[in-house]
Amino acid sequence: MVLASRAGGQMKNVYRMPVRLAMLAALLGAQSLAHALADTAVTASPTASSTSDTSAAHAGQSPSGSSWPQNCAALMQLLRSDRVTITSSQPIEAGPLKPPPGMPPAPPLQLPAHCLLRGALEHRTGAQGRAYEIGFEMRLPMEWNGRLLFQGGGGLDGTVNPAVGMVGRSSPPALVRGFAVVSTDSGHQGLDASFGFDQQARLDFAYASIGKVADEARHAIDAFYGQPARYSYFAGCSNGGREGMMAAERFPDLFDGVIAGDPGFHLSAAALGEMWDTQQFERIAPRDAQGRPILSQALTAGDLQLLSRAVLRQCDALDGLADGMVNNIAACHFDPSVLKCRAGHSQECLKASKVSALQAVFAGAHDAAGRALSPSWPYDAGIGEAGWRAWKLGTSESGKPNAINATLGLNAVQDYFLTPPRPGLRVSEFNFNRDAPQLAQTAAINDATSTFLTSFAARGGRLLIYQGLSDPVFSANDIIGWYRSLLQQDGAAARWARLFLIPGMNHCIGGPATDQFDALTAIQAWTEHNQTPDRLLASSGQLTGITRPLCPWPRYAHYRGGDPHAAASFECR
Numbered sequence: 286m287v288l289a290s291r292a293g294g295q296m297k298n299v300y301r302m303p304v305r306l307a308m309l310a311a312l313l314g315a316q317s318l319a320h321a322l323a324d325t326a327v328t329a330s331p332t333a334s335s336t337s338d339t340s341a342a343h344a345g346q347s348p349s350g351s352s353w354p355q356n357c358a359a360l361m362q363l364l365r366s367d368r369v370t371i372t373s374s375q376p377i378e379a380g381p382l383k384p385p386p387g388m389p390p391a392p393p394l395q396l397p398a399h400c401l402l403r404g405a406l407e408h409r410t411g412a413q414g415r416a417y418e419i420g421f422e423m424r425l426p427m428e429w430n431g432r433l434l435f436q437g438g439g440g441l442d443g444t445v446n447p448a449v450g451m452v453g454r455s456s457p458p459a460l461v462r463g464f465a466v467v468s469t470d471s472g473h474q475g476l477d478a479s480f481g482f483d484q485q486a487r488l489d490f491a492y493a494s495i496g497k498v499a500d501e502a503r504h505a506i507d508a509f510y511g512q513p514a515r516y517s518y519f520a521g522c523s524n525g526g527r528e529g530m531m532a533a534e535r536f537p538d539l540f541d542g543v544i545a546g547d548p549g550f551h552l553s554a555a556a557l558g559e560m561w562d563t564q565q566f567e568r569i570a571p572r573d574a575q576g577r578p579i580l581s582q583a584l585t586a587g588d589l590q591l592l593s594r595a596v597l598r599q600c601d602a603l604d605g606l607a608d609g610m611v612n613n614i615a616a617c618h619f620d621p622s623v624l625k626c627r628a629g630h631s632q633e634c635l636k637a638s639k640v641s642a643l644q645a646v647f648a649g650a651h652d653a654a655g656r657a658l659s660p661s662w663p664y665d666a667g668i669g670e671a672g673w674r675a676w677k678l679g680t681s682e683s684g685k686p687n688a689i690n691a692t693l694g695l696n697a698v699q700d701y702f703l704t705p706p707r708p709g710l711r712v713s714e715f716n717f718n719r720d721a722p723q724l725a726q727t728a729a730i731n732d733a734t735s736t737f738l739t740s741f742a743a744r745g746g747r748l749l750i751y752q753g754l755s756d757p758v759f760s761a762n763d764i765i766g767w768y769r770s771l772l773q774q775d776g777a778a779a780r781w782a783r784l785f786l787i788p789g790m791n792h793c794i795g796g797p798a799t800d801q802f803d804a805l806t807a808i809q810a811w812t813e814h815n816q817t818p819d820r821l822l823a824s825s826g827q828l829t830g831i832t833r834p835l836c837p838w839p840r841y842a843h844y845r846g847g848d849p850h851a852a853a854s855f856e857c858r
Contacts, residue, residue, distance in 0.1 A: 357400035430463030437521015481701030522546030537740035553728035558659035559694035561650035577684025593669035605844035667755025672791030753790030799823035
């Protein structure tokens with residue numbers, strides 16, 4: 286293992302890569318990691334991934350009787366500069382990960398011996414006298430496979446999550462596979478949107494922290510291993526998925542492969558959709574003693590289950606098999622008006638006001654002139670799940686909502702998306718004619734909507750996107766529209782970018798879906814061996830014994846006969 290020093294912000298005696306180096310974690314990161322820890326029973330093993338190539342690892346000596354702990358501790362001084370503070374550099378022997386304070390308890394995840402590095406970039410005093418810095422954590426395994434994974438965040442970021450590289454619920458994390466992994470809080474501390482008052486904090490959250498932290502991760506790899514990473518990857522879901530798309534769009538020379546799950550790539554439109562949906566449901570919700578709408582009671586659990594069953598009755602068998610999943614979503618043209626109660630009927634139907642609210646929500650936000658402001662939504666079986674309710678309706682039995690759209694979503698609109706910020710704004714006060722244009726400045730820096738990725742494609746970059754059809758915050762219709770535009774611009778884009786839709790899946794995880802699959806192995810095989818993913822084999826955390834192929838859009842899994850539980854009985858059509 287070779288250690289290199291840095292002076293005046295520059296590395297000495299080390300090859301530098303010619304680049305400058307983005308429910309759920311804030312919200313997503315912490316909770317999805319907890320789910321993954323609960324679902325993953327893996328140990329540090331060189332066989333965790335068939336493409337990790339640990340036989341060619343640039344590894345140090347064994348932990349016992351070696352110098353690697355001293356080399357790890359030395360990073361404390363080697364990586365410091367005028368803009369970088371290293372708060373700790375600690376050798377960690379192989380053993381269980383300790384979840385950070387506040388994380389739900391979960392079975393321990395066994396990690397390999399590694400160097401745990403924590404630090405911060407660009408400490409400064411920003412608007413309103415608030416202190417800012419870009420916090421990061423990096424874990425460098427002793428048995429390194431020559432690869433770097435940048436772990437995306439979630440929610441509004443604001444916390445540094447354990448850099449273990451959990452990509453999905455059931456597959457081994459990247460650190461166990463031999464990756465060096467880095468994570469960041471994206472330039473602010475705290476899970477709310479109050480950072481939106483500071484110009485630079487907005488830029489760092491939107492995209493800038495990706496390049497800064499990735500650059501520092503490369504310094505650490507150069508110093509610890511004595512050579513650069515052979516391949517660099519980005520993986521994230523939710524806002525982490527947006528960050529992945531932003532990495533491909535704004536830093537095209539930075540990453541070889543990107544996994545973007547349920548990406549909030551059009552986050553400003555999603556924010557408008559959150560305000561729209563909440564307004565529609567508040568209009569039909571019963572009132573508490575103070576006259577406040579009880580948002581959670583706008584639609585009962587029975588209402589949503591009735592809606593889900595109706596969608597399945599009409600659309601489930603369109604893929605050749607009635608199995609509780611709507612694979613052929615393009616052929617599903619459901620209208621909730623079929624559930625409207627007729628005169629004299631009140632069972633197994635919905636009141637006209639509820640049907641109208643559902644139609645307005647699923648059509649997306651519009652201004653007074655009828656111009657679309659946010660995307661429409663597909664009707665899918667996962668609408669009846671708790672993961673859908675958590676975002677749009679919540680469970681609060683009072684006039685103080687706990688739905689994510691009405692809490693985190695509202696706060697993001699107040700302090701981050703609106704320019705200038707408008708703290709104290711209520712959902713009911715948001716005017717789509719007056720206020721929607723005020724999101725434009727943030728959208729310009731934040732939304733990863735570009736389809737001009739010629740540099741990323743030319744250097745061999747690979748982009749794997751997956752999306753739940755029952756995602757209640759980021760519409761599958763929106764990412765389908767983006768991918769369709771990409772194909773129209775570049776007819777060969779499917780060679781380097783693919784979109785996989787997951788029937789029944791809510792936001793990143795959960796629902797009556799095959800939501801467990803190994804995206805990291807797929808992106809490695811595609812990036813390093815040009816093995817294009819024509820299908821992803823997926824299993825279910827909720828539907829016991831079910832496997833399905835996830836197909837690249839516009840293809841879908843069609844039943845061709847045989848065991849209805851097995852993926853082998855389906856073809857991508």
